[in-house]
Amino acid sequence: xxxxxxxxxxxxxxxxxxxxxxxxxxxxxxxxxxxxxxxxxxxxxxxxxxxxxxxxxxxxxxxxxxxxxxxxxxxxxxxxxxxxxxxxxxxxxxxxxxxxxxxxxxxxxxxxxxxxxxxxxxxxxxxxxxxxxxxxxxxxxxxxxxxxxxxxxxxxxxxxxxxxxxxxxxxxxxxxxxxxxxxxxxxxxxxxxxxxxxxxxxxxxxxxxxxxxxxxxxxxxxxxxxxxxxxxxxxxxxxxxxxxxxxxxxxxxxxxxxxxxxxxxxxxxxxxx
Amino acid sequence: xxxxxxxxxxxxxxxxxxxxxxxxxxxxxxxxxxxxxxxxxxxxxxxxxxxxxxxxxxxxxxxxxxxxxxxxxxxxxxxxxxxxxxxxxxxxxxxxxxxxxxxxxxxxxxxxxxxxxxxxxxxxxxxxxxxxxxxxxxxxxxxxxxxxxxxxxxxxxxxxxxxxxxxxxxxxxxxxxxxxxxxxxxxxxxxxxxxxxxxxxxxxxxxxxxxxxxxxxxxxxxxxxxxxxxxxxxxxxxxxxxxxxxxxxxxxxxxxxxxxxxxxxxxxxxxxx
Numbered sequence: 001x002x003x004x005x006x007x008x009x010x011x012x013x014x015x016x017x018x019x020x021x022x023x024x025x026x027x028x029x030x031x032x033x034x035x036x037x038x039x040x041x042x043x044x045x046x047x048x049x050x051x052x053x054x055x056x057x058x059x060x061x062x063x064x065x066x067x068x069x070x071x072x073x074x075x076x077x078x079x080x081x082x083x084x085x086x087x088x089x090x091x092x093x094x095x096x097x098x099x100x101x102x103x104x105x106x107x108x109x110x111x112x113x114x115x116x117x118x119x120x121x122x123x124x125x126x127x128x129x130x131x132x133x134x135x136x137x138x139x140x141x142x143x144x145x146x147x148x149x150x151x152x153x154x155x156x157x158x159x160x161x162x163x164x165x166x167x168x169x170x171x172x173x174x175x176x177x178x179x180x181x182x183x184x185x186x187x188x189x190x191x192x193x194x195x196x197x198x199x200x201x202x203x204x205x206x207x208x209x210x211x212x213x214x215x216x217x218x219x220x221x222x223x224x225x226x227x228x229x230x231x232x233x234x235x236x237x238x239x240x241x242x243x244x245x246x247x248x249x250x251x252x253x254x255x256x257x258x259x260x261x262x263x264x265x266x267x268x269x270x271x272x273x
Numbered sequence: 274x275x276x277x278x279x280x281x282x283x284x285x286x287x288x289x290x291x292x293x294x295x296x297x298x299x300x301x302x303x304x305x306x307x308x309x310x311x312x313x314x315x316x317x318x319x320x321x322x323x324x325x326x327x328x329x330x331x332x333x334x335x336x337x338x339x340x341x342x343x344x345x346x347x348x349x350x351x352x353x354x355x356x357x358x359x360x361x362x363x364x365x366x367x368x369x370x371x372x373x374x375x376x377x378x379x380x381x382x383x384x385x386x387x388x389x390x391x392x393x394x395x396x397x398x399x400x401x402x403x404x405x406x407x408x409x410x411x412x413x414x415x416x417x418x419x420x421x422x423x424x425x426x427x428x429x430x431x432x433x434x435x436x437x438x439x440x441x442x443x444x445x446x447x448x449x450x451x452x453x454x455x456x457x458x459x460x461x462x463x464x465x466x467x468x469x470x471x472x473x474x475x476x477x478x479x480x481x482x483x484x485x486x487x488x489x490x491x492x493x494x495x496x497x498x499x500x501x502x503x504x505x506x507x508x509x510x511x512x513x514x515x516x517x518x519x520x521x522x523x524x525x526x527x528x529x530x531x532x533x534x535x536x537x538x539x540x541x542x543x544x545x546x
Binding site: 108111112113114144145146148149150155156158159181182183184206207208209210213223224225226229 | 381384385386387417418419421422423428429431432454455456457479480481482496497498499502
């Protein structure tokens, strides 16, 4: 009943409180053995050091976040170079991450989401041979349509499935309830994806009111998302991978004692997911 | 080339500057003869007075906003009563509005968008006989998925079409580019709707960055939406109705000289829509 072997915590959840060492130690202290890692924190720690740290704590890595942004971000982030993206693949291989998330961004001068997705597909297809060689799965993640103008032209599971069809072996999807809960086609598209294509399952909650389009996510149970239903649908396809808590929360969870954040995340994972 | 006979301005666009009298006079002064009206402003003006005002300026009403919220709004608005909604129908008939928009709201205790849409459908079906009797078309409007938790469980044209199929004669759709531009199924669903079901076409633009989920809309041409493509798709189905500028803009357009807002809206209607 209190099995947390599938629980992962994405380090963004304690981003303001803990660096990578502190996060690995802090999560492990409460029995969590899976972590989602961000590259800026990995580089700050150093790759060799990080590998020791993970091994010493029996911690495995769900996803490395991230290659890209492939096309920049409206709010100012510059596009990555192909070299940057290759380094991301190498790093993901080094820490044996289950997948490398690729963050597309959007070129805001292109007023055509279809064309933006086409450009995204081309860049992914160019990256894929190296990822396959390194045995790193590339993950795309549908982001909420409110982020369509500046963060990603990929906004639904339907679009993600179509892109994976085009990419073939080596690419898959990270499904985040925050981005997809509203979609009446979600169940259908989860079935279409099946268990092999789903590379990760992220949970948090949608708050009412939501005061920031990126950094105001809630803890599972504090919002409107019926997470157990989405999980059930996913597991009916055979998915048995990690269930990863990822909460961006400028006003609340990033201000709390991180040990408390982990403790509550575990409780809510057991009772509300 | 400078034909603005199809141009309407929704009075929300000058909400902070002008009451109904000022809006009718101000729009008419620059040759705009179609207006979208809000009920609070109509009641403030008085129905008899408003009818004189509209007649004296040769102004016709596109839509009356609104019946509802049927289920309250997360941010605090109370649900309407059936009596409120009946009054809205009467008022729409009195001012000969082309349609009455129905604002659903969401009961935030219901974590199931399918059930929320079912409840919305039931309430609309109950309202429809009176609307038909009064010859008032009821309009539903898909709102952006970022508003799914607290303002509307109806978030795509596909869902709106399905709901109209269930409702039958007397119900239709107001399509707003702001809510639907990101949707890769949009063109298909516009074709499915056809010209008779489309009761209104609202335009504005999606800004990068967007700083507020409700009140940070842009003037056409200032954002990322390819409005001419959506218009073209709509007109290919045979739609020849109003094209209505509706801009909620706490930081920009609501602070400007309203005559300038109308002047620029006309310019942009002619050049960017």
